[in-house]
Every structure is written in structure tokens, then in C-alpha cells.
Amino acid sequence: MLKLQEVHQKFEIGTVNEKHILHGINLTVNEGDFITIIGGNGAGKSTMLNAIAGSNQITSGKIFIDNIDLTNAKEHQRAKYIGRVFQDTRMGTASDLSIEENLAIAYRRGKARGLKVGITQSERKMYKELLTSLDLGLENRLKDKTRYLSGGQRQALTLIMASFHHPKILLLDEHTAALDPKTAKNVLDLTVKIVGENKLTALMVTHNMKDALKIGNRLIMLHKGNIILDISGEEKAKLGVSDLLKMFEKASGEEINNDRMLLS
Amino acid sequence: MSFFIGAIAQGLLWAVMAIGVYITYRILDIADLTAEGCFTLGAGITCKLITSGLNPFLSTGIALVGGLLAGLCTGVLHTKLKIPALLSGILTMTGLWSINLRVMGKSNIPLLREKTIISLLESLGFEKNYAAIFSGLILTAIVILFLWWFFSTEIGYALRATGNNKNMIRANGVDTDKVTILGVMLGNGLIALSASLVAQFNNFADIQMGVGSIVIGLASVIIGEVVFGKRTILRSLIAVALGSVLYRIIIALVLELGLKTDDMKLISSILLAVALCFPNIRNIATRNLKNSIQRGGK
Numbered sequence: 001m002l003k004l005q006e007v008h009q010k011f012e013i014g015t016v017n018e019k020h021i022l023h024g025i026n027l028t029v030n031e032g033d034f035i036t037i038i039g040g041n042g043a044g045k046s047t048m049l050n051a052i053a054g055s056n057q058i059t060s061g062k063i064f065i066d067n068i069d070l071t072n073a074k075e076h077q078r079a080k081y082i083g084r085v086f087q088d089t090r091m092g093t094a095s096d097l098s099i100e101e102n103l104a105i106a107y108r109r110g111k112a113r114g115l116k117v118g119i120t121q122s123e124r125k126m127y128k129e130l131l132t133s134l135d136l137g138l139e140n141r142l143k144d145k146t147r148y149l150s151g152g153q154r155q156a157l158t159l160i161m162a163s164f165h166h167p168k169i170l171l172l173d174e175h176t177a178a179l180d181p182k183t184a185k186n187v188l189d190l191t192v193k194i195v196g197e198n199k200l201t202a203l204m205v206t207h208n209m210k211d212a213l214k215i216g217n218r219l220i221m222l223h224k225g226n227i228i229l230d231i232s233g234e235e236k237a238k239l240g241v242s243d244l245l246k247m248f249e250k251a252s253g254e255e256i257n258n259d260r261m262l263l264s
Numbered sequence: 265m266s267f268f269i270g271a272i273a274q275g276l277l278w279a280v281m282a283i284g285v286y287i288t289y290r291i292l293d294i295a296d297l298t299a300e301g302c303f304t305l306g307a308g309i310t311c312k313l314i315t316s317g318l319n320p321f322l323s324t325g326i327a328l329v330g331g332l333l334a335g336l337c338t339g340v341l342h343t344k345l346k347i348p349a350l351l352s353g354i355l356t357m358t359g360l361w362s363i364n365l366r367v368m369g370k371s372n373i374p375l376l377r378e379k380t381i382i383s384l385l386e387s388l389g390f391e392k393n394y395a396a397i398f399s400g401l402i403l404t405a406i407v408i409l410f411l412w413w414f415f416s417t418e419i420g421y422a423l424r425a426t427g428n429n430k431n432m433i434r435a436n437g438v439d440t441d442k443v444t445i446l447g448v449m450l451g452n453g454l455i456a457l458s459a460s461l462v463a464q465f466n467n468f469a470d471i472q473m474g475v476g477s478i479v480i481g482l483a484s485v486i487i488g489e490v491v492f493g494k495r496t497i498l499r500s501l502i503a504v505a506l507g508s509v510l511y512r513i514i515i516a517l518v519l520e521l522g523l524k525t526d527d528m529k530l531i532s533s534i535l536l537a538v539a540l541c542f543p544n545i546r547n548i549a550t551r552n553l554k555n556s557i558q559r560g561g562k
Contacts, residue, residue: 053435079437086431094425094432105421110437113418161436 001201002029002052002169007061009047009225021047023225024061029169029203033232034195036212037205038244039222045205046087048222049171052203054078065168080110083162083200085155085175092158095147099138099157102146103127106161130160134190152183156190163194170195172204188215209241223252266393271516273393275509276400277462278480280407282488282508283501284331284454285481287411290500292427292447297353298338299455299481301360303474305330306456307463308364311373314464320380324460330367331456332449334360339445364471371471380464396465403461407454408501415497423447424497455481479532484508486539511535 009022021044029035039045050056052063054075063071065081086092093102104119104127124142131139136156138149146154155175162170172191176184192215195202206212212219218232219239228251231239281303288296306327313323334356341352365371385395414420425433426443434440455477463469488507494500518531 055431055434074439075434076437076439079435082435084435091429091431092435094428096428097421097425101421101424105425105433105436108418108436113422113438115414115417115419118416118418118421 001031001033001066003027003062003064003067004048004052005062005064007048007051007063008059009044009051009056010059011056013059021225022051022058025051025225025227027220027227027230029201031201032199033218034200034202034216035204035218035220036216037203037220037222038207038209038212042224043222044225045222046173047225049084049173049203049205052169053082053084053171081168083109083164083167083170085158085162085170085172087174087177089151089154089158089178092161093146093154096145098143098145099131099149100124100127100142102157103161106164109161109164109167134160150183152179152187155179155187159187159191159194163198163200166198166200168201170200170202172202174205174207177207209244213239213241213244221248221251223248228252267516267520268513269393269397271512272509273396273400273465275512276404276505277396277465278458278484278512279400279404279505279508280461281455281458281477282481282484282504283404283407283411284451284458285478286485286500286504287451287454288448289482289485290427291415291424292444292451294342294349294427294444294448295353295482296338296349296448296451297478298334298356298360298448298452299353299478300474300476301357301364302331302334302452302455303459303477304364304469304471305334305360305367305474306459307469307473308368308373308471309456310460310463311375311469312368314375314378314380315373320378320384320464324381324457324464327460328453328457331459332453334456335449335452336445338452339448342448343441343444361471368469368471373469375464375467380467381461382464392465396461399461403457404505407457408498408505411501412498419443419446476529476532479529479536480511483532483536483539484511486536486542487511487514490539490542 004025004027007022007025008020011019011021025048037045037048047056051058054070054073054077058071061071062069070078070081084092094105097105100119104123107123128139128142131142134156136153138153138157146157149157159175175191176187179187188211191204194200202216204216213236217236219229219236220227221229229247285296285299288294309327309330310323313326314320338352338356341347341355342349347355381399382392382395385398386392390398415424422433422438422443423446426438426440426447430440459474463473484507485504486507487510488503488505489500491510492499492503492506494503514535515528515531519525523531
């Protein structure tokens with residue numbers, strides 16, 4: 001399905017500020033995997049997702065989806081394989097466009113766009129039914145600009161948009177981190193529901209260790225641009241937060257020193 | 265009252281120019297200074313072709329093409345060569361000065377007894393200002409209807425989203441470079457189209473005539489939105505066209521008060537500055553009002 005081979009990512013190469021963020025990531029994601037990704041600040045979690053999505057061109061290595069080499073494909077060319085939800089709730093929708101216009105744009109992800117009408121009547125009906133079934137209180141606000149939605153509503157909407165047409169990979173980059181705990185839980189529940197119902201393959205970055213253990217079938221820990229832990233199935237199911245901390249110390253040779261990871 | 269009719273005529277001729285600025289400034293969120301050179305280009309092409317004996321309608325169409333090409337240049341500089349938008353516009357604008365002189369062959373082309381769209385309307389019995397109002401109204405209506413349709417197409421949605429959130433629209437598979445180039449072309453095409461009509465009304469093209477046009481366009485956009493609202497695309501387009509008329513009426517009133525035409529550019533700038541900061545002033549004013557009401561209630 002998704003394969004990363006020896007992926008290195010450096011920024012500001014050749015300057016005093018040169019940063020080497022990803023140190024040769026090797027990862028094979030199987031169809032149907034729901035992987036949670038944890039790691040401290042600067043571990044390279046977001047950078048890895050950006051590399052997969054093509055927001056940054058990687059410095060060296062290869063990226064494949066379904067054995068298609070996408071290493072040099074631009075972000076918009078990869079979009080037909082990839083759905084994304086960002087941490088910043090404003091990033092996922094165009095705020096001056098209405099809910100239905102945003103949905104219609106996402107519904108055409110990866111397809112050629114022409115001078116046909118941007119949204120058809122049958123689509124309007126479909127979106128309304130979809131939003132009604134999800135009970136977000138958005139079904140009667142299809143004409144509202146998304147700037148008037150709450151952060152949680154925007155994330156839910158982005159999640160629906162990102163899961164249209166069964167993307168090969170769904171990338172979730174701390175998509176609940178900017179929400180209050182109750183809303184975060186709702187969006188997370190919706191995520192699990194959408195991924196499950198559509199049998200999507202998903203990568204979810206989170207800083208919440210409990211969520212990382214509870215959700216998905218596989219867990220990856222990143223540290224200084226390397227994958228230091230990759231567990232799945234039974235092994236993951238049996239794990240507790242304290243085990244995870246110990247494994248981290250063993251694998252990285254350091255104690256966890258990241259308040260955000262420990263406190264959450 | 266004649267100054268009033270004249271102002272409406274000018275406003276309608278410039279309305280399409282303001283709509284062109286609206287596309288780059290509001291939809292794409294780019295302050296595109298190409299307008300200054302592009303306006304002269306549209307007027308220059310038109311007058312050159314008309315004095316060479318070409319049909320005025322065809323000349324107007326070719327002016328539109330000239331504007332599209334000017335936009336293409338700025339769009340490519342900005343997206344493909346990664347030059348900041350403001351600078352890309354300045355580069356094209358500056359380069360166009362020389363190109364405009366080449367096109368025109370001299371710095372001023374008068375239209376003496378040549379056939380223009382305006383003179384054709386006059387020969388049908390319209391008084392000159394009314395000929396301008398009539399042709400400006402028809403052109404503006406066509407442009408607004410066209411854009412209303414265009415912005416409701418798939419590409420139109422992509423264009424609006426590109427100006428709004430590049431990350432989002434890229435993640436949805438749109439090449440923002442292409443769409444941005446298209447938008448800048450469209451905007452500048454309309455500016456040249458408007459300039460063509462203005463030149464046919466004024467009966468001349470001058471190398472200087474584009475100077476300050478961006479300020480006029482922006483002022484029309486802002487005044488239109490503040491006064492007539494911007495809830496939907498159609499509403500915004502109509503508001504910008506009306507803003508152009510309102511701008512001309514304000515200028516005409518100021519001139520009636522005794523200021524000279526030499527003061528025009530200063531008045532334009534002051535007007536734009538006031539229009540730009542008006543929403544902030546309004547916010548501060550309502551906040552103060554609310555505060556004072558709250559204080560009063562205690």
C-alpha cells in the first residue's frame with residue numbers, strides 16, 4: 001500500500017540553520033492499517049506526514065503508494081490518493097466558501113475540473129443527508145461560510161471531505177489537538193467511525209498516549225527522525241502507558257522529557 | 265447636473281476595470297500592480313488599431329487579449345518563478361511602459377474622426393455621455409453575468425478557494441499555480457477591456473493614462489463593498505460596479521467644490537485610505553458605543 005524507503009528530510013540545506021529532521025525512515029503500511037504515531041516535539045511526526053502528502057519534497061529516499069512511485073509527484077498530484085486533516089482547524093476548509101461549496105470541492109478531489117457547474121442539485125441532497133446522518137447540526141447550514149463554524153465542526157467537516165471517494169491513505173495530523181477535551185473526543189469518535197465504516201488506511205499523529213494505545217491496530221513511535229518502535233495487533237493491545245514509557249526509554253536510551261506527552 | 269451624468273458615464277466605463285481589480289485583490293488576495301501598465305496597454309492597442317482602420321469592436325477584443333497576456337506574464341513570474349506577487353506586478357508594469365510605447369509608436373494617439381463604439385452609438389442619436397452609459401452598462405452587465413456563472417463552475421470554485429486557502433485546495437488536488445495564473449489573466453483582461461472603452465470615450469490613448477488606475481480600482485472595490493455589501497459573489501460584483509460609479513460621483517463633487525483636476529491623484533489616494541480604514545473605524549466606533557452603553561447601565 002504505502003511504502004517509505006530511506007526517507008531523509010533536511011531543511012535549509014547548506015546554511016548554518018540546516019536541520020536534518022527525518023533520518024532514513026523505512027515504513028510499510030498495509031492496506032487497512034490504522035496507525036497511531038507518537039513522539040516528542042521535533043521527532044518528525046508532522047514532517048513525515050508532510051513528506052507523504054508532498055507538502056515538502058524529500059531530500060532523498062522513495063515514496064510509493066500501491067507501487068506507484070510518487071517521490072517526485074507534487075502535492076496536488078498526490079491528492080487523489082490522499083485525504084488530509086490538519087491540526088489547525090482553519091487549514092482544512094476554505095473559510096469564505098460555504099459548507100456545501102467546500103464539500104463539492106472535496107468531492108472532486110483528484111478529478112479534472114472543468115466548466116461544469118460546481119455543485120449539482122443531487123449533490124446538495126446527498127450532502128444534506130450525509131450531514132443529517134452524522135448529527136453535527138450542520139444539515140441546515142449548508143450555505144453558511146465555514147468561517148462561522150466552531151473548530152470542532154470544521155474538523156468534522158474536513159474529516160468527511162477527506163474521506164470522500166475512499167482515499168488510499170488518510171493523514172490525520174494531531175487533528176484533535178486544538179479542540180477542547182469534549183469536542184476532541186467527539187471528533188475522535190467520528191474518526192474511528194469513519195475509518196471503520198469505510199475500511200480506510202489511516203495514519204494518525206497524536207500526543208495522547210492513551211488514545212494512541214486505544215485506537216488503531218498499530219503504533220509507531222518516532223524519535224529524532226527515526227522509527228524506534230513499531231508494534232501491532234496483540235502486542236499493542238496488551239500495552240499500557242507505563243509500558244510504552246519504558247519501551248521508549250529502552251529504545252531511545254533517554255528518559256522521556258516531554259511534558260505534553262506525559263501529562264496528556 | 266451635467267457633471268453628475270458625466271460621473272455616472274465615467275463610473276460605468278471604469279466599472280469593468282474595478283471588477284478586474286476585484287478578481288486579483290479580493291478573490292486571489294493579491295495586490296496586482298500590473299493594472300497600471302495593463303490599462304495603458306488596452307487603451308494603446310485600441311487606438312493604434314482603430315487609427316489603422318480596424319473595426320472598433322475587433323480592436324476592443326484584441327485589447328482584451330493584450331490584457332490577458334499581461335496577466336499571463338505577471339502570473340508566471342509570481343507562481344513559476346516564485347517572485348512575490350507585488351513585485352511581479354511591478355516588474356510587468358514597468359516592462360509594459362516600453363511595450364506600450366512600441367505598440368503605440370508615440371506617447372499619445374488621438375482618435376479624430378475614426379469610428380469608435382462610442383461614435384457609432386452617437387450616430388444612432390445618443391448624446392455622448394449617454395452613449396458611454398449605455399455601452400458601459402451593457403459591458404458591465406455581460407461581465408457580471410459571465411463571472412457569476414464562471415465562479416459557480418468547478419474551476420470557479422477552485423479559483424475562489426485558491427485565494428482563500430492554498431493548503432486546502434492543494435490537498436484537494438488543484439494546481440494552485442495554474443489557477444492563480446488564470447485568475448491574474450482574467451483580472452487584467454478585464455482591465456484592458458475597460459481601458460479600451462475609456463479610450464474610445466476620451467478619444468485618445470496616452471502613455472500616462474494608466475498611472476494611478478490601481479488606486480481608482482481599489483477605491484471602487486472597497487467603497488462598493490462597504491456601501492453595498494458583499495454577502496454573495498453576485499452581490500459583490502454588482503457592489504464593485506456601483507462602487508466605481510459612486511467613486512466618480514464623489515470625485516465630481518470634490519471637483520465641484522473647487523479643487524483642480526491636478527489634485528485628482530491626491531484625492532484618489534485619500535479616498536482609498538479612508539475607504540480602507542473605514543471598517544476598522546466602524547468596529548472601534550461600535551465597540552466604544554457598546555462599552556459606553558454598558559458603562560451607562562452600571
